[in-house]
Amino acid sequence: MIPPRLTTSRQPLRLLQDRVATGLITAGGVGVLMAILAIGVFLVWETLPLLAIGDTLALAKLSPMAWGTLKAALSALLFAIPVALGAAIYSALFMSARLRSRIKPTLEMMEAIPGVVVGFIAGLILAPWVERHLASTLVLIIWLPLSAALAGLLWQLTKTRLRRYFPLSWAGLWLVPWLAIMMALALWLTPWIEQQWLGGDLRLLLDQRFGIDYATRNALIVGIAMGFAVIPGIYSLAEDALADVPNTLIEGAQALGASRWQALWKVALRAAGPGVFSAVMIGAGRAVGETMIVLMASGNTALLSASPFEGMRTLSAAIAIELPEAAPGGLTYHLLILAALVLFIFTFLVNTLAEVVRQRLRRRYRQMGGPS
Amino acid sequence: MTAVPNNAASPSYRFNWLNSLWPWLCAASVALSLLMLGALLTLLLVRGLGHFWPATLEEVTLRSGDIFAGHAVREVALPLQEGDERLYFTGNRDLEGARWRWVKVEEIVERTQPVDLIRLERSPWDDFIGRLVAVEQAEQRWEGEAAWQRLTALLALPASQRQESQLLLTTANGQTLRQPLANVIHAQAPNAMSWWQKTLAWGDAVWRFLSEGPRAANTSGGVWPAIFGTVLMVILMSVIVTPFGVLAAIYLNEIAHQGRLTRFVRIGVRNLAGVPSIVYGVFGLGVFVYGIGGSLDEWFFSDTLPSPTFGTGGLLWASLTLALLTLPVVIVATEEGLARIPDAQREGAVALGATRLEMLTRIVLPMAAPAMLTGVILAVARAAGEVAPLMLVGVAKLAPQMPIDGEFPYLHLERKFMHLGYHLFDTAFHGEDVQAAIPLVYATALLLVLIVLVLNLTAIFLRHYLRRQRGNEC
């Protein structure tokens, strides 16, 4: 059987189509990339008039907000870094694989919760609660890590048979009720302690004895709320870096006689150090630029205070509040765009640094014969 | 896998023993994160859905002889004193001047739950809590049980068919009120309801929350315009972002010379996903609204100046800004999908005499389609929860007109619109009666979180499914 000969009359048309389409895709792609680039150009262009004015007083107006941004980001990181890195270390190195495949997406899901919801909970629910239970909150901050250590201590004192029901590889899950019980215990006991030693009300004591003002919406609240928002990002990236540490490294260290924890601490953390660092950087970028949470939970008072019990106003919140009212072309308008430029440059640099570090780390792992 | 050091005999025993507590602290971090997430979601679920459950109404007699009706909201300790105080929702703003009443618990002499207490939803003046005495219609008059039956029968009719009627009401402390039926939206006698009736009423209340517009300065009613605005804005955004994101990804991955420049551009695009959303809002305001919108007004709508048409925030500018914001998400996801396609597929097509366009459209793009879809869903999830940039480019606390209506050209791109996230922010922080709005804010927050989580879960499952499918092939 011999098939009919094929004709090739469509050839020129096909080639033309191909050339036109390639041209269009190139034009479209370059166009889109240029549009993205235009963000930076626009911000710089709109801040140029400020140079002409050269008003240093105007710049001084930004400094409390720059301070507020730093304070908010730092307080968030102070809460987020230990929790996120602890979670990353545990789930990358100790957690059972089955649990990990469930927990990791769950924690990453945290990131999807809109900032406006977190801000609402923080500003309207958490802030008044903390104001009423300041002593309990402070006690909890110390008590929670202690109770975790207590769980570990009890675990080591128990008989082997009981241990099998509560393995360390599942501790992330069964510590949840433990922590909840410990939390309830602390909340139940603290008012009594407060009554005995602190004269009934810590807030009053702070005010009268030390002259510390307490604002309902303050850095403590922002730290908890924004920390909550930043944790999943840091956790996810740091976990990836730690889980990718070639197993040969850890086994090599254990073969030298290091206990598992020492091996992990000395080898895995050091190897994954740059990855962990870049995770923290990206978290910092997010904390600096977050708008809705600080808008709702920070009180928006432009203060230059370092107290954790006072509010602040961040650059992003200032933009969100003042820019719609600022007349285009006016001094405030340009100043706020300068604020946006500062945020843009900061986050862009931080992210680039993190990305470069991450890529270098990936290359190093590959050389050490790790996965992928 | 045990964390217990087995070198107990070594001199560093004590040190190791303390050291082995570290994993427990790390495990507690996971537990704490889960606890916080669980607490947040539970709080939203319980308070968001619980608000719609018909609350039992109480008649409270105080030591002073004062009587009022309402439902208890919460109880807190009195500052600097022994004892607690309780917050009641009492409604009747037209009669009492407030909808709330704080009462010291020790002052309460008696609490009863009479079955004849009813609760009316009205507009204006919002809730009424008290008793129904009679319904008057033209010459007729119903009293007692018959009055309640007549009222429910009337309310079951569509608003246009209801006859002109008057309700005769009394409050718990004996004030009387004549209420035109036209202002009554809904009536309920929660104390007389069975459990099953309450469930039905709950379902009805949830449905009305989703399908009705806000009332009483956003402190009651529903969120339908906000849902509609959010969905419309997100649809417009995805219509814009999908083709451009895919185009840019194809260019970067398939056409551009894979040199140093392309690598820098790729890192740059990736990093733009980390730039704060408010910065995109500033860009949208400066370029889209003031720049392009201002010029459009000068050219085409000069007769209505100085009041702006496109020169102010609106649906189109909001969609464009969010499209720009989510562009990196789509580009990165699509590029990932493209990079996953084995070169053997491309070479197979090319070796059969396919041009690059034919290879792309017939082999590569169909294979990358799930990845693109994942990217778009992630973009939509991000856009649905994003509020900060919208505050600059066109969201409104209460939009007088919907962006789609029967008037030519049907889709009004220049109009301001309502958005779930902004609605939440505004009601919670700028409302006149935050206390009354909080239950609705909870419900709105729950709705927003549900939408975003469902979108994200879809993207995760899609990606998972995609990887499994690829895994079988290789």
Add this chain to the structure above:
Amino acid sequence: MLASLHSANTAQAPVTHFSPEHCCLSIDHFSLAYAGKEALRNLTLSVPRHRVTAFIGPSGCGKSTLLRAINRLHDLNESVTHNGRITLEGQDIHGPHVNVTELRRRVGMVFQTPNPFPMSIYENVAFGLRLQQRLTKRKRDDIIEWALTSAALWDEVKDRLHRSAWQLSGGQQQRLVIARTLAVQPDVLLLDEPASALDPISTLKIEELIRNLKSELTLVLVTHNMQQAARVSDYTAFLHQGELVEYGPTDQVFTNPLLQHTENYITGRIT
């Protein structure tokens, strides 16, 4: 050992040439480099029409690179530069008026690992046809049946033409890829280690198919399996480090090689 290797590189064995009427593909002083690194050095040989020619040599010797050059697949990679001429039926394939897609239709290529497209068996074979011209469904069905029959696959898949091609076994997939290539009626079929990823039975089927196909078209086979080259090819070229070492009728190259180096490779003393 080293000395012999060295002498082999300098001494050039007599290379078989074919008269223009028997020559299908001729490679003339062809060199190719990846990003400046030379992969093929000054190759000259000609491939006879309707015969099977095998390229053998240790891995990295450039045999696959040469095969891909005949299909101009290197066009996809910008860092590749080349020098010299390859002519197909007397026409320079890099010439200014050559249509690459038409060239690739005439020179079919089958890769080491089977790469069926993620679509049905029928659509896989129809893929190339649809690009070339609009055919009536009956005509297209005829060609597809013919192509699958020629690839000795028709009987196995005729009942499930519309199932996914990824459900086929590795050997079936490779024959499907051959059928897909045959459907666009190429003059030359390049096979890049077509059986290296397959089990022995599938390998035998592919080899039988290659022998049967040579009545219809010219085949070029790259393989690192010496027995396979001896079993199916008429002519054999031995390449080493990007250079042609020896080229002649398969019988002669395997039983009585002219150079010591070739013999060393064939007998497995170097790999």
